[in-house]
Amino acid sequence: MQRKTPLCDCEVIHEEVVKRVRKNMPKEAEFCKLADLYKMFADTTRVRILWALSSEEMCVCDIAVLLGMTKSAISHQLRSLRFANLVKYDKRGKEVYYSLADNRVKEIFKKGFEHVR
16 A cells, blocks of 8 residues: 655745745755766666775776676766766776775765665
8 A cells, every 4th residue: 555645735834934944045056966966876886886985996997897897887987976076086007096085975875875774
């Protein structure tokens, strides 16, 4: 049986509540940026990459083997994660190592798993 969402059956506007919330509401651009950030977590491959990088920095080859994917596919996802400021890289000779951009990313990831568990 599916539960119905309760609906308010009145026309009362609580103006003070609306004013308080509106006063602290972020700008539309910030909502867009946050939505874009969460879109990065909507792809299981990116989430698996982030999980791996939350454990240890890794090169593309290692991530590809770990996830059973091609280096090209992993590179494509890492590019998206880089543009979203979720991962960073360090080039050492011919090798490129990826890691989470900072501890905030690790916390976001950790909180997400706490929520789903």
